[in-house]
Amino acid sequence: MTVQHNFRKPLLTTTNLTMQFGGLKALNSVDLSINEGQIFGLIGPNGAGKTTFFNMLTGIYRPTSGDVILDNTSIVGKTPAEIANAGTIRTFQTCRLWDNMSILENLLLGTYMREKPGLFQTLFQYTKVKTDFTRKAEEALAVVEKFDPALASDYNRKVSELSLVDRRRVEISRAILARPRLLLLDEPAAGMDPSETRQLMGDITKLQERYPKMSILVIEHDMTVISGMAEQVAILNFGTKIAQGTFDEVKNNPEVIAAYLGGE
Amino acid sequence: MLLQLNSVSTSYGKIKMLDKVCLSVDTGEVVCLLGSNGAGKSTTIKTILGMVKSNNGQILFDGQDIGKMKTYEVIRKGISVAPEGRRLFPRMTVEQNLEIGLAANQEDSAELKDRVYQLFPVLKDRVNQAAGTLSGGEQAMVAISRALMQKPKLLILDEPSFGLAPLLVEAFYNTIIEISRQGTTILLSEQNAGKALEVSDRGYVLQKGAIYASGTKQELMENDLVRKCYLG
């Protein structure tokens, strides 16, 4: 049994979540519970099923069995768009931005789910659309500025021209602009050097402070990266959750050491 | 030197993927390539195999410049690969998968098949099963067997422990040692540094597309930064 470290209500719960591709059990009966306002780390080596887990939480894959409850409602069978509207937003390991669009366009689209002018305003009251854009653009740039002011000043640049680190920053800003209740970050530090990683993790922690009700689920293969920030971590290996708890608890779990640190 | 990369750089569009990578693998060695996701391990392998063309630098294999060759030519020179994520042909049987491995090799298949069945006896019972229906461990075996069917001088293993249960990982690394002992040079790309260094003679650590550290097994294990970053 996992130990509850606080009494905030759970936002996301998975029960017996299983995904099978042909003969391959990518995920085997995973139970997980994430509370409101929590930073949760999901750790495991490559191929442990972390990304598959995300794909099920966001509706891209339909689980073979098991259930995903977001805020007391099952999201199994819902489309990714519906799940996003319910408050789950993710980033991608390979950084899926809209490559032919500018930084600002990408960021603006992050706010897509919020209230916005409809068809009538678009066609007949275009100034409303303009002011809406301006307002949201200002907000978007304020967010991305926190990561890198250079990005905010060069907002008309195509994202395909950006470096990997900058793309990652744009992607995370875009996710935040969607005001998620549950933010899923898929290896946000991939391709960064240790100092960049540290900075990013610091930024994420600050984010959590700014939006205290938002829960963040971070995938990492390297547990040291999130050691400082995650309140809870769960370890996945070969599709099975092998441990859960605070970083220190998990770190000393013999099974984890055996599996994850390679038997040292 | 069997394989040598002299200051190889690669970029994808405007984004730089590899930055002056120098790397060498000697005959008979097991060399590991370490680094976290996105550090450039896969790009390095793709560049060696000619899937991605390098902008500059030189790639020598067996004394020949393979930097401008097409992938299949590189592979026919004697490099074979068990790719990341296995990449089996899911609707083909195990046997058919192995036979595809012969693409670069015109030799008698029976002998080669015997050799892999000796390494992985389990596969013998699965010969006519579609590869997509195998379990994760079996798929990993097929992937390596398929690469071995090419009788490579250099075997590249890209994340072979991907998604494997700890027990299997252990067994797997034993097999790698066995393959190496039979005389195949191995370049091993791993995220799991501890495990990989255990079986390697030497290693390179990649970070943001550049070689960040290199040395023998001992040197790397003792390197503070490497320990801190990759060994937990």
Added chain:
Amino acid sequence: MKKKLSLLVMAGFLTASSAAMAADVVKIGFMGPMTGANAAQGMGAKNAFDLAIKLANKSGEYPYTLETVALDDASDPATGANAATKLVSDKEVVAATGHWNSPVARATIPIFHENNTALIVWGAIGVDLTDKYGKMYPEITRVCPKLDAENIYLADFLNEKGYKTFSVIHDNSAYGVDCQTYMDSSLKNFGAEVLSTDAINVGEKDMMPVLTKAVATHPQAVYYGGVVTEAALLKLQMNKIGLKNSLFCGISGIADEKFNEVAGKSAEGTVIVKPGDSSKVAGWDAFVAAYDAENYSEPMGAYGKYSYDAANIILAALKQVGPDRAKVAEAIRNIKYQGLLGEYTFDETGQTTLLDMTIMVSQDGQWVNWEDSLYKSGERKLIGLK
């Protein structure tokens, strides 16, 4: 700056074109398909038209130079409308003749009417062109026979020969549908029976389903309303599927040597009706000689004589009233003109009263006038008669 410059240039162009107006030139328009699938028909007619104008210029009977403005309608109503607009935009054009396709004519007729310019239809045979528009608009006349006339003529002929049961197949073009309508009513008028009616797509190659349906009814004759390609295919596939003993017949849409060429041996004995065989008309040989003398690269085709006569009718009207659009149009309507094919007058719908029709039969790979054929003489027997 540059804007003004461009306006100047523009103004220059306009002055240049209006200067040309002063010259003594009278233009007569020709429209027809000069590109696309029906280009052969259109080019032949254009050449014959051109010949008429050339001869008129040579005759010296006109105090101005006559000029042909030949425009392509590409068998497409929209293109035809463009061409018609171009013609009426040119103030020197006094009258025009046009079109092989009825839909194109339907699109251009209102344009000519609005501009009080005469249009003589030389090749489109849709009934409504005169029955409806000719009646409404005095500008519209036609020198070729209407589609129903051809069908009545054919039905009459076959009835006389003793054909009583028919299968009617038509393509789904305007032409095909009209053929079906008029053939159907004509056959019924003569007491014949239509056993099956079926439509095919233009461009269809697989006639087997419709033919198979026809096989079941054992008709004495299969009538096809459509054009050459599909007709040849039908005839070829008829022989394959067991309709060898039914007559194949049609109207002028099939009247092309291409049919015999494509259908090969299977074509033998096909009966069609087409606009008159003119070889017996007085003055025909002189006309052909004149045409040949001009060394046109395309043969005259079946409709050349109509566009030739249409041109001459316009010229005659021009001679009577001078180059004025409205007057020319009026004069054409009331004309009595001895043309190549006979004396032209127009009834109240603008349709020529000249009836010019011949039965042809395919004999040894050629269309032969019924009167001269081995079938008439009894050496060969028409298919499908008991």
Added chain:
Amino acid sequence: MSLVFLLHLKNSIMLGAQYSLIAIGFTLFFGALNVVVFCQGAFYILASFIAAGLLSLFMGAGSFGPVVFGCIVFAIFFLAMCLTGCVGMLVERSTIRPFRSAPLVMPILSTIAVGIVVEQLLKLFYPQGSNPQVFPEVFPDAGMMLGSLYVSAGELVILGTTIITFTGIYLFLSKTRLGSHIVAISQDFEAAHLMGINVDRAIYTTFFIGASLAAIAGFMNGIYYTVFRYDMGAMAGIKGFSASVVGGLGSVYGAVIGGFLMAFTETFAAAYIPGGSAIRDVFSFGILLLFLILRPSGIIGQNSLEKV
């Protein structure tokens, strides 16, 4: 069964054979490159032109004994097929390979454009190209009775060719090394690369075969319907593509089933629905739309998961 029904059945089999062959080509191309090659119809009609041209040249050259005649006819068909295959390879090199990593719409558009170009070139530069062309009658005017149904020599040849071609394709893909490479490419393009398969050569082969299959379908069209025209390719291509989608894009068996299903629908709708013959295409496309709404993966298609 009445004779009329049998005749309709024969018609649909003859048509289905053509659709299936074209559809197999689509499926092979799609497997190899994940592209839809919209100019399959152009190969189909091009082959008819080449074969008919060569045949009429040869038949005008004089008379031959039946054995020599047969051999030469066969050689001409083979030559026309190979030429079409080469055009297929050329098309791959010039208008499909440049778009291998481009958005999917690019090869769609470029192959549609190639289809137009081939069609127009035939129309404009083949002697009398815009006219209907007669396919020379090379088979004896004989046949046999199957019950009450007469089957001509040409039709028997078509049937035989269909069976031989289907078997040949099956054997090629399952028993030969090159065939298995093509299958491997269709299952995982990158892995095939990594196994040392000369992917470009295998793709050339695929295009050669695909275009040749379209060529065979073109010959069948000529033999059965005797007349063809430059603009008949486009529709045949679209029908073949529809057939491969109905059957399940990527599956050779699916293509065969889809081809016959489309042909049956079309022929019987034309035959038994009043007024159906003029709008027969509406029925076959209707089947396509139904499948896309209800079962987009086709009869034998498997749903593939998107890689994220």
Added chain:
Amino acid sequence: MKKNTSPAAGFIFSSIIYAAVVIFMAVDDLYISLGLIVAFAAGIITAVKTGFWQRALGSINDNTGKMTVLAGIFTLILPLLFLNNPYVIHIFTLACIYCIATLGLNIQVGSAGMVNFAQGAFFGVGAYVSALLDVHFGFPFWITLPAGMAAAGIMGLLMGLPTLKTREYHLSLVTIACAYISFLLVMNFKWTGGPDGIPDISKPVIFGMEIGQKITLGSITIPGVMTYCYMVLAFLALALIAARRLQNSWYGLAWNAIRDDEISSRCYGLSLTRSKLEAFAFGSIFAGAAGALYAHFIGFMSTENMSFQIGLLLVCMVILGGMDNLAGVLVGTLLLIIIPEKLRAFEDYRMLSYGLVLILMLIFRPEGILPSKPRMFNLTGRG
């Protein structure tokens, strides 16, 4: 964003282009037309080589407001220049009608990345519905036009349905199938006039005045086509405004997003179903409007004008001009309407050249003559 480029280069550039277009339209001779095309191409190459092209385009981009006014004036003057030559106005009007259709098609092909070959069919639906209501029921143009637009929009939605679960290649096939199906159905039903088409479609009436009727003012006769031309221009202006607003709104952003990356879009709450259906519906409404304008302009509508070839032609226009760039779309449409009309003698080579142009464009300049660019936001106090 620097905004100090002078409008001069843009003015000179557009004036030259305008003059060239006007001269080209005025010339009637085939060989002069050909010569002009060659000269024009040479001019463009020189302009690109000397950098004038880039400078001019930059200047136009930076002075959008002034340039729009200039373009507006140019366009309004154009018909007046050809007072004596209604034929040119006729062609220009046709081109403008097609522009409305391609603006709609651009929503699908350019913005949302869905190649739609059925735009010709939607054009036809708009035209037929409007024409049938007019001819059979005598409804005025101002009712039949919206009806035609609505019918086309509904058709667009229906066609969108089978494409929802499918991918690019299926989508193209569906549109091709729909183009053929609608063509065949219209062709084979009696109440659509069948192959005979619908003749005698009336002209629109506004304030008791029939548009398209010639007006005589003293010695000057204004040809009927002139008034129709201005009406079409008014519609084109409306269509442009609507297209621009859609493009620069949440709709446009969403379409671009689903074009670039469907999965990513879905994960940000964009409903593919909704966006695609909207793209189909809006795009076909434009086509429906164009069709209705066409039918009442020519006064005759037949199936030739809704064939698959028309759809193909429209796609060519969008690709040639520049996908997702409204100005580009207009340029592409004008080029592909006016040049073939001038080179009618080469009509037989038209399809061949479309095919070749399409291949060459895709290989060498897939972004079209005027490539699309990211939306430029000018935020105060930034950059």
